[in-house]
Amino acid sequence: MAIPGGSNVMTATDAPLQQPSIAWQTGRVQAIVAETSRVKSIILQPANWSGHWPGQHVDIRLTADDGYQAERSYSIASPPEEKLLALTVERVEDGEVSSYLLDELRVGDTLEFRGPIGWHFIWSQTRGGPICLVAGGTGITPLMAMLRHRTRSLAPIPASLIYSARSLAEIVYRDELDTMARDDRDLRLVYALTREHPGDWNGHRGRVNAALLAENSFTREQNPTFFICGPTGFVEGISSMLVKLGFDPLAIRTERFGPTGA
Amino acid sequence: MDRPPVSRGFKSKRQTPEGARLPPGQYLTTDFPVLSAGPTPEIRVVDWKIALQLGGSLLGKWTWDEFEALPQTTITVDIHCVTKWTKLGTVWQGVSFDDLLKVVGVSEPPDAYVMAHCDGGYTTNLPVSDLVAGKAMIATRYEGLPLAPAHGGPARLLVPHLYFWKSAKWLRRLRFMPKDEPGFWESRGYHNYGDPWREQRYDGD
Ligand SMILES: Cc1cc2nc3c(=O)[nH]c(=O)nc-3n(C[C@H](O)[C@H](O)[C@H](O)COP(=O)(O)OP(=O)(O)OC[C@H]3O[C@@H](n4cnc5c(N)ncnc54)[C@H](O)[C@@H]3O)c2cc1C
Numbered sequence: 001m002a003i004p005g006g007s008n009v010m011t012a013t014d015a016p017l018q019q020p021s022i023a024w025q026t027g028r029v030q031a032i033v034a035e036t037s038r039v040k041s042i043i044l045q046p047a048n049w050s051g052h053w054p055g056q057h058v059d060i061r062l063t064a065d066d067g068y069q070a071e072r073s074y075s076i077a078s079p080p081e082e083k084l085l086a087l088t089v090e091r092v093e094d095g096e097v098s099s100y101l102l103d104e105l106r107v108g109d110t111l112e113f114r115g116p117i118g119w120h121f122i123w124s125q126t127r128g129g130p131i132c133l134v135a136g137g138t139g140i141t142p143l144m145a146m147l148r149h150r151t152r153s154l155a156p157i158p159a160s161l162i163y164s165a166r167s168l169a170e171i172v173y174r175d176e177l178d179t180m181a182r183d184d185r186d187l188r189l190v191y192a193l194t195r196e197h198p199g200d201w202n203g204h205r206g207r208v209n210a211a212l213l214a215e216n217s218f219t220r221e222q223n224p225t226f227f228i229c230g231p232t233g234f235v236e237g238i239s240s241m242l243v244k245l246g247f248d249p250l251a252i253r254t255e256r257f258g259p260t261g262a
Numbered sequence: 263m264d265r266p267p268v269s270r271g272f273k274s275k276r277q278t279p280e281g282a283r284l285p286p287g288q289y290l291t292t293d294f295p296v297l298s299a300g301p302t303p304e305i306r307v308v309d310w311k312i313a314l315q316l317g318g319s320l321l322g323k324w325t326w327d328e329f330e331a332l333p334q335t336t337i338t339v340d341i342h343c344v345t346k347w348t349k350l351g352t353v354w355q356g357v358s359f360d361d362l363l364k365v366v367g368v369s370e371p372p373d374a375y376v377m378a379h380c381d382g383g384y385t386t387n388l389p390v391s392d393l394v395a396g397k398a399m400i401a402t403r404y405e406g407l408p409l410a411p412a413h414g415g416p417a418r419l420l421v422p423h424l425y426f427w428k429s430a431k432w433l434r435r436l437r438f439m440p441k442d443e444p445g446f447w448e449s450r451g452y453h454n455y456g457d458p459w460r461e462q463r464y465d466g467d
């Protein structure tokens with residue numbers, strides 16, 4: 001089976017048809033990094049990991065001492081080239097699992113999880129480009145795995161990232177993204193700030209609209225593959241705009257971060 | 263793994279209401295989340311057709327108006343998504359799989375498996391025994407209203423006793439097949455059957 005390791009072993013087929021069953025395992029929390037006021041990254045050392053594709057996720061399982069359990073999915077933010085898994089978790093008001101991960105979890109704790117899961121919302125450099133990534137809020141997470149992987153590959157794959165956030169302060173991985181875009185002429189980075197922008201902001205103001213998409217998502221002739229991730233309403237809106245712009249629906253891949261169907 | 267390790271400091275924030283029918287690992291939601299692999303197709307009912315197939319041959323096909331004229335069934339059921347939400351007491355109306363077989367004059371299902379084919383290329387496989395005897399329908403209304411495109415409108419399969427990815431949205435074709443074959447998610451690591459009560463989420467569960 002083709003699973004990405006450090007070397008380039010993936011094929012361009014849509015997805016491997018077989019994979020081993022996904023057993024629960026524990027990982028040690030190596031580090032917790034504050035990304036924004038509402039978001040932290042959890043860096044995990046898995047006991048054993050055979051690799052993942054950028055775009056995949058893991059399921060986390062919490063167990064209370066009375067036996068109660070809760071499971072939620074979190075995308076993997078780290079590229080397959082790295083040994084540690086990075087998850088990036090946003091606080092959901094009154095959320096059961098996100099609030100535990102943000103407030104209670106500490107370095108040195110063990111966390112139970114399994115993965116990698118999800119064989120559709122995946123990209124690797126062997127699939128080539130161009131790719132157009134559209135993120136809403138923490139929907140950036142799986143797209144970040146793709147970008148980090150892309151940076152490590154030497155092929156100049158054209159890519160664009162359109163990233164919608166409420167304000168500058170809520171952009172996750174902002175320094176890393178800015179550096180990536182500065183150093184890489186094949187990467188176009190566009191922020192759309194929906195609620196607050198600095199007075200001198202010359203990026204996009206307001207929500208992502210069809211004009212912004214048309215300007216930054218290559219042409220139909222270039223056959224870009226789209227990866228859209230974020231809240232349900234965001235993903236619905238962007239994907240239907242892209243279909244109306246004439247892009248092939250089969251080239252548009254979506255990941256909706258439940259649970260709320262906005 | 264034997265017994266899952268206790269997560270230090272973790273306590274349930276949720277109270278499951280008395281008597282709630284909740285499969286293991288699920289939590290209740292009152293909204294209706296949407297999960298699918300691509301854009302939502304916008305299908306006009308005038309362009310819509312649905313077919314029932316046996317191998318390469320056609321057992322029956324219906325336009326929207328013809329399908330609406332078939333016997334209608336209304337059911338109230340709980341639905342369970344593999345992404346862990348459960349929604350109680352949802353009301354659906356449509357044509358039961360039993361009635362569909364009756365209408366095409368089939369008294370015994372001709373094969374043991376069915377593949378559901380949808381707009382956008384999505385497929386999912388099911389044993390026929392999970393579709394008959396009042397267990398499944400092709401739903402065209404949710405809570406009395408036409409099924410919204412985001413939820414699979416104009417018509418989706420509804421197999422409420424299995425995880426909801428089996429209830430294929432934007433249904434176009436049901437095809438009997440003699441041998442089981444994996445569908446879209448089933449060939450991407452998800453469980454072939456998907457029983458929520460046995461937590462059959464992924465291959466090997
Ligand atoms: C494939 C996938 C990948 C994902 N990746 C990420 C990621 O990278 N980063 C990220 O931050 N998130 C991600 N998510 C979302 C994540 O899985 C969780 O949904 C999110 O963290 C919220 O979980 P929670 O337990 O904190 O909130 P929940 O406790 O589930 O609460 C969510 C909301 O529902 C309400 N609610 C829930 N249960 C009840 C109840 N019983 N009664 C009343 N109200 C209720 C809460 O009040 C709250 O408003 C992903 C989701 C999917 C499907």
